[in-house]
Amino acid sequence: MTAFTNYFSDVYRTFRSVAIGMSVTMRQMFAPVVTLQYPNVKKAMPERVRNRLYMNFDDCIGCELCAKACPVDCIDIEVMKAPPTENLGETSTGQKKRIYVTKFDIDIAKCCYCGLCVYPCPTECLKMTDVYEFSEFDRNNLIYNFGTMTPMEIEVAKGKVKQNEEEQAAKKAVAAAQAAAAKATAAAQAAATPAPVPPSPAVLAPQPPDKDAQTPPKAE
């Protein structure tokens, strides 16, 4: 008898479940649509979203902290120390620029969007934007060249740096000669009077302010 009643209750439950299912789909049919028509309508990004890196080259002081922080080494920087006489201007935060940045490339294809490069930047010139549509057909287009120095400017800068180095080298030679002479006289004096005069002030005194302290012993 149970088989008999089961048979009819199965028939009943079938129709009941079909009716429930149909009412669910009918209700869903007039429920609000959740589709976002993506290229036309875009979802608002969260406030602190991390997408494409943006770099304001005008504010870069060439400290390379970002390149060191990057876990995937996608930031490629080449720098040259500018001569002290050269005026490279200031950043928007008022910091003086002292270094030529000849190359500042970010390989955004390698970037893992961790944002670790953003925090160390002392002038806040690196930041992550909310731009996420930047696919390219050629992978090389994903290497962004933020550096604004033209090859000619780089050559000029290189010349200046070289000239400065030569001048510095010449100065060093002069200073070394002077230092040697001073040392010789000091030694002579020391030999005459055995009072223990520390030699360093005498050595450093004639040197220019940015002169390396290690130079005189080398020159000897």
Add this chain to the structure above:
Amino acid sequence: MEFITSALENQILLTVLNAALPLLFILPYALVTIYIEMKMAAHMQNRLAYMQTGYHGTLQPFADIVKLLQKEDIIPTAADKFLFILAPYLVFVGTYASFAVLPFSSAYAGSELDLGIFYLVAASSLVVVGILMAGWASNNKWSLFGALRSAAQIVSYEIPAALAILGVVMIAGTMNLQTLTSLQSGGIHEWIIFGGTLPLGHKLALIPFIVVLFVIYLISSMAEVNRTPFDIPEAESELVQGYNTEYSGMKFAIFYLAEYANLFLVSAVAVVLFFGGWASPFGELMSGPLWGTFWFVTKGMLFVCLNIWLRWTLPRMRVDQLMYVSWKVMTPFALLCVIVIGFILVL
């Protein structure tokens, strides 16, 4: 029909035109139904479906047709070429032949055959041959399995469907679909689902059994067009695409067209048998040849939409469940109803 006959004296041209008229309906109907189906499916899942081609994607079915037309028509090397090419056309012919007896309006039915509904059941069985042919000729395990399942399913479900049709034929006393519709043209209360033109006592006694027969016909017609929940011949997750796995391009399009045409066919049969065909629900009001076509197509489309609704609601049945429903539930119920209707009519 008369105005066409009077306009065209040429008998051959007349026959060709007469035969081509349902096609003129099927092609736009298929496009519209593809669109409706995609939209309904999407909205049931809180999606939008086509939005880019034309206003709300209205041109998408045309784009689909163009895509199918320019696709490469691949015939597998190991396939039986002749049968492989023949199969989709046979499936479509089976469906289209059944359209011959459908009374689209009081003025037009391809053929006012006295054995109308009997012919329709017989002709639509030709689809099974086409599907089996497709599965066998593809020389592919999935195709063959799909075809075998389809054959088993259609043959099983034709029995309750035929019994349901038999019940209606007993009440109406005719197999001619045009006459059957004329009998119901007196308004909504004369539709066979409400007992036809019989006396009131008979009607009230008949209605529950006719409703059961209608439900049985609806379920078995869904099984006959191989749509979810009875889409085991095409079960994507098991059989790739079933019997049309190896078909591409225009041949696949013909399978697709045949499926949609078949969907309308079974809906139209349900309409003619239970819901008065081209007859207006308001009796004499809004009746006439053109209104007839309107009512026929509208009612048919409502059933098509019901099919789509069910398709996107229910999951696929298992093969054994499918057989269980057909042989152990629907066939006994249909038989019982037919017997009871017979007794009521005799009394």
